[in-house]
Every structure is written in structure tokens, then in C-alpha cells.
Amino acid sequence: MDIALLGVGHLGEAVLAGLIDSGLPPAQIWATALPAERAARLADAYGVEVGTDNPSAVAEADVVIIAVPPVAVGPLLSAIGPSLAPEAVVVSLAAGVPLARLAERLPPGTTAVRAMTNIAARARRAATALAAAEGTDLTEIEDLFDRIGVTVIADESMMDLITAVAGSGPAFLYYLADSMTNAAVDGGMDPVDARVLIDQMLLGACLHLQDSDEPPAALLERIATPGGTTEAALASLDESNVDEAIRAAVAAAAERGGELPGA
Ligand SMILES: NC(=O)C1=CN([C@@H]2O[C@H](COP(=O)(O)OP(=O)(O)OC[C@H]3O[C@@H](n4cnc5c(N)ncnc54)[C@H](O)[C@@H]3O)[C@@H](O)[C@H]2O)C=CC1
Ligand SMILES: O=C(O)[C@@H]1CCC=N1
CATH class of the missing domain: 1.10.3730.10 (ProC C-terminal domain-like)
Structure with a gap:
């Protein structure tokens, strides 16, 4: 499974470190971070491709994880939409950004998932909740987040409360x-x-x-x-x-x- 991890800041770095520590091959991860100096530092530290060009990072990805601040999610999704592989699953880690808002910004038919996780991803002890439209097969995404901790499937109506207790x-x-x-x-x-x-x-x-x-x-x-x-x-x-x-x-x-x- 090829993964794009977009916007590696505090949480994104914890997820990146946890995934690599779990044995996920670095060659399967394409990350982005800003500014370019931070991208270069992360590439050195983790041995993964880290650039600043989001559309290029998602081109081969099966799963795209969005780790930018909530306000940056919409513009980022619009920017990557045309470059997404047809079967790509987009997983947003952003607090408070509803599935409906993600779907509005993505090409029709793209699977969108909300994941609320936490900084303990770095120690592979994160508490993650996934929410998606009814009937979405979350097996692969659950397996991915299980690498960095414990994962539950939740109803989207619970995500703000889950953000409070698990994310914060x-x-x-x-x-x-x-x-x-x-x-x-x-x-x-x-x-x-x-x-x-x-x-x-x-x-x-x-x-x-x-x-x-x-x-x-x-x-x-x-x-x-x-x-x-x-x-x-x-x-x-x-x-x-x-x-x-x-x-x-x-x-x-x-x-x-x-x-x-x-x-
Ligand atoms: N920090 C935490 O413990 C948790 C954070 N979250 C969510 O994770 C997201 C990130 O939070 P933090 O890591 O705390 O924020 P942060 O500010 O440390 O990281 C966000 C990163 O995204 C980068 N960025 C912004 N726009 C970008 C773009 N267009 N392309 C590439 N990179 C871009 C920024 O340069 C920054 O490094 C937020 O949406 C937040 O709601 C969710 C759960 C826990
Ligand atoms: O403080 C925040 O908004 C993010 C979401 C959960 C933890 N940090």
C-alpha cells in the first residue's frame, strides 16, 4: 500500500514516526511539509520522500492522509483532486472538518474518511477513531491505524467528543x-x-x-x-x-x- 502523508507538522510527524517504527517500508511513504527546509529535515530524519508538492505526492498513493490545520484542508483537497488515483482513499486527521465538507472538495466517488488520532502515535500508542459514510469498507484503513495504536469505528456524530477525549x-x-x-x-x-x-x-x-x-x-x-x-x-x-x-x-x-x- 502506498501512502501520501500531507502536511507533516506535530501530529503528522508522530504518525510518520509511528508508521515507520511499525515496519512500514519508508519507500511506501510520500510526505509533504512546509517550508522546504522542514521537508528536507524530515526526509533526512526518517528516510522517506518528503517534498512540498502535494499533487505529485498523491499521484501513486492508495491512501492519502491529510495532516494540515483544519483551515487548510479545503484548499489542499481542491489542489490534489485532479491528481488522485481513482481508487484512492482520503483520510483527514483534521479536527472538526465534517465528511460532507471533505466530499464536496473531492472528485465524485472518492472515499473520504475522518480519523481522530493523537500524538501518542509516535510511541505507537495512539487512540484512533474512524468515521466514514455508511457501508464504507474501513478494513485497510483500520489495519493501517492499528500499526500505531488502537482503532475504533465511530459514528461521525461522535467525532467532536472523540476529538476532545482522544485527540486533545x-x-x-x-x-x-x-x-x-x-x-x-x-x-x-x-x-x-x-x-x-x-x-x-x-x-x-x-x-x-x-x-x-x-x-x-x-x-x-x-x-x-x-x-x-x-x-x-x-x-x-x-x-x-x-x-x-x-x-x-x-x-x-x-x-x-x-x-x-x-x-
Ligand atoms: N496535534 C495533535 O495532537 C492533533 C492534531 N490533530 C489535527 O491534525 C492536524 C495538524 O495538527 P498539528 O500537527 O497540531 O498542526 P501543525 O501546525 O503542527 O502541522 C500542520 C502542518 O501542515 C503544514 N501545512 C499547511 N498547509 C500545507 C500545505 N498546503 N501543504 C503541505 N503542508 C502544509 C504546516 O506547515 C504544518 O507543519 C490539524 O488538522 C489538527 O486538527 C488531530 C489530533 C491531534
Ligand atoms: O487542538 C487541536 O485542535 C487539535 C485537535 C485535537 C488535538 N489537537
Whole structure:
């Protein structure tokens, strides 16, 4: 399968790195990035063809992955439309750009897919949701995204909410990591030790959560020894309405997905 990856920025580079790490031959990937100096740097770093000419990059591609900002999706699709192979599948990673909008800009009959993934693609631990018109065979695209993590098929009506929890989601954890690290360092902990311990705590907790069939609330109770330190922390979080704040943050991200220029 030949893949074009257009607009390799933060997310695109994570996807590129993950795909190559998964064993996808670099010769099967044609990427684009701007400006030309960035394209050259990426080509050196990953050993793939990286140029700035989108129509040339898609000419041989079976799958075209769009990783440009939402506002740039429409013009990009119009530019590549005439060069797309007749059976090409176009997968947009852009937040908030509906399938209908993709279809409007593509040649009639082109298969369009929305994929919401995240920055953990680099570590091949992305959480990806795919949405497409009813009846679309997503097997090949699912296999492709399975190389860089876990993939689910979703209804398009869920994509803004999925963007909030899966696409933006890692930022919520980095926010927590940042706050905890600052608290540890402010309390006198060595910054290197704080980083090592907090990274490992997050990784271990997430692996345990993924391994367990129990809901997060049940795992949380097991840490909270009656009358102990965790209870004190949880009471403080509740007093600050952190649950409400997280729900509001998810809602704000989802709402923004519906408002993005390009949507
Ligand atoms: N950053 C993330 O963690 C996530 C991002 N997304 C989506 O991925 C897309 C990219 O986001 P980021 O990587 O954060 O943005 P970014 O700004 O880091 O990357 C976009 C890249 O596209 C390039 N670009 C723009 N127009 C181009 C064109 N016509 N041809 C070639 N390259 C072009 C830009 O130079 C830039 O390097 C967005 O649509 C965003 O909604 C989705 C999920 C997670
Ligand atoms: O912040 C954004 O708009 C993109 C989409 C999800 C994560 N980053």
C-alpha cells in the first residue's frame, strides 16, 4: 500500500514516526511539509520522500492522509483532486472538518474518511477513531491505524467528543504531569527525580488501568487507604470541583470542534 502523508507538522510527524517504527517500508511513504527546509529535515530524519508538492505526492498513493490545520484542508483537497488515483482513499486527521465538507472538495466517488488520532502515535500508542459514510469498507484503513495504536469505528456524530477525549486527551494528562511536577519541585524534590517518578507513575497507572476490567473509580478506591493520604488528596480535589472542571474542559474542546474554521 502506498501512502501520501500531507502536511507533516506535530501530529503528522508522530504518525510518520509511528508508521515507520511499525515496519512500514519508508519507500511506501510520500510526505509533504512546509517550508522546504522542514521537508528536507524530515526526509533526512526518517528516510522517506518528503517534498512540498502535494499533487505529485498523491499521484501513486492508495491512501492519502491529510495532516494540515483544519483551515487548510479545503484548499489542499481542491489542489490534489485532479491528481488522485481513482481508487484512492482520503483520510483527514483534521479536527472538526465534517465528511460532507471533505466530499464536496473531492472528485465524485472518492472515499473520504475522518480519523481522530493523537500524538501518542509516535510511541505507537495512539487512540484512533474512524468515521466514514455508511457501508464504507474501513478494513485497510483500520489495519493501517492499528500499526500505531488502537482503532475504533465511530459514528461521525461522535467525532467532536472523540476529538476532545482522544485527540486533545493527552494534553489533559500532560497538564496533570506538569502540575504534579511543579508541586514536587516546589516542595524541594530534585527535578530529575520528580520527572522520572511522575512519568513512571503515569505510565504504570495507565498500563494497570488498561489491563483491568474494572472502572477507574474502582481502581481509585483501592489506592485510598481509609484515613490515609489518598483520601486527603481526593477530598481536596472534590472540594475544588475538579470532576466538574474536567467535564467542562471536555465540553469546551468538543464545542470548539464544531466551530473550527474549515468545519
Ligand atoms: N496535534 C495533535 O495532537 C492533533 C492534531 N490533530 C489535527 O491534525 C492536524 C495538524 O495538527 P498539528 O500537527 O497540531 O498542526 P501543525 O501546525 O503542527 O502541522 C500542520 C502542518 O501542515 C503544514 N501545512 C499547511 N498547509 C500545507 C500545505 N498546503 N501543504 C503541505 N503542508 C502544509 C504546516 O506547515 C504544518 O507543519 C490539524 O488538522 C489538527 O486538527 C488531530 C489530533 C491531534
Ligand atoms: O487542538 C487541536 O485542535 C487539535 C485537535 C485535537 C488535538 N489537537
